[in-house]
Amino acid sequence: MNSPAKLRVGFILGRSFTLSAFALFIDTLRLASDELDRSGRVSADWHVLASSKNPVKSSCGVQVVPTSGFVDPAHFSHIVVVGGLLNVEEPVDAETTRYLRRAAAANVPLIGLCTGTFILADAGLMKNHECCVSWLHARDFQDRFPDHVVRSDRIFHLDENRGSCAGGSSAADMAALIVRSHISEDAERNALEVLQIDHARSPFHLQARRTFADEAEDVRIKATLLAMEQHINDRIPITQLARQVGVSRRQLERLFKEKAGMSPANAYKRVRLIHAKALVANTDASMLEIALEAGFESASHFARTFKKFHGQSPSELRTAAIHI
Structure with missing residues (x-):
């Protein structure tokens, strides 16, 4: 895979990952990459990366087959780690953790989607970065990573080297911001219109939680x-x-x-x-x-x-x- 000057995203799926967060993020890229609903990889490209070709089962039972092995992480604009159920032991294997550390050393921005932020923190890759997690998992994150900065009020956070997202529909909001920054506002608008989303919410939007x-x-x-x-x-x-x-x-x-x-x-x-x-x-x-x-x-x-x-x-x- 060559590295053209376009948005290129690699996905790493944890065992029992959340399908909705993954689907919304990758479909925002797909629809932003071409006009209308033609799904061509014109302005963006994406791959599901893994240490083997074995399908990865989501929390709802649907399985996704990886499309690439662990190529040079510098090929990608971002690498997105999609997590899911917290009770799964070793959601990623040791080879995947080594690859994520290699990507971090190459200054490739890493994003934790849903509980993917836990996977990145376990690898020691979220220190000194604000960690946005769902309010439902905030206490678990604080207990496991007491020296990390965590917030559970906003839907996502994105800086130059790290991103974290509460999951659910906010995955589309984060993807839309990346599309707008790397491709264009027109590409973002095309994706959101086809997805029937009125507008992308900002990182400062509060998580949906009626108290x-x-x-x-x-x-x-x-x-x-x-x-x-x-x-x-x-x-x-x-x-x-x-x-x-x-x-x-x-x-x-x-x-x-x-x-x-x-x-x-x-x-x-x-x-x-x-x-x-x-x-x-x-x-x-x-x-x-x-x-x-x-x-x-x-x-x-x-x-x-x-x-x-x-x-x-x-x-x-x-x-x-x-x-x-």
Whole structure:
């Protein structure tokens, strides 16, 4: 493969990678590379790189066959690592990790898509770079890489040498920015129009996450709820929460009863249980791990409280989520 002066992207797929993020990113390149929907590789080219020709299975079971071995990384404008399920041991092999380090040494920009940022961080390639991950995986990232800068509010981050993306539809937004920078605004517009996307969101767009605080109208209640969401497993006393918004505990309790129809303590419990539901449905963490993450002292107390609030036990919810 020669290296013409056009956008050229290499993809590395982790085991159980997220198909939607990969598809949206690569289709944005495909549609930007030619006019209308002709799919010619005029302005861009792409390859799925791997250490072998074996198909790589996505988290939904669809498999993708690599199109190239590990050629000189300098052939590529960017190398994009697509991650997926976090419970997969060794999502990439040692040869792939060595190739990524070789690419970094050659100053080829590396991008972590979805949990691909975890793969790059595991390889020691995300230090001193801002890491954008989904809010769902932010705590896992902080625990595994405590010396890294991580944020889970924005949809993606891109600098000269590294990129990271929360995944999902934001993969198209990141790809669109790269297309605009390397090809043209017309190419970006063509891709987005065919994909039926009105416009590309900027890196500063907030991740889609409806929180309990969004429902509050009173600014003091909103501030209190946001503080609760930021301190789920290390709960802070109601008195301290009241002090932070400039009222007494009794005033805060009266305010919550009038405006929210519940006490601050019950609101705190609701915040924790909503967070726990997302972890049960979308992660493989054990029930004890989730109980502790949600601020409960035992799995049994957590299970009883969870069922009373959500109408089904954590295990029932997880079983139903698996079969959706």
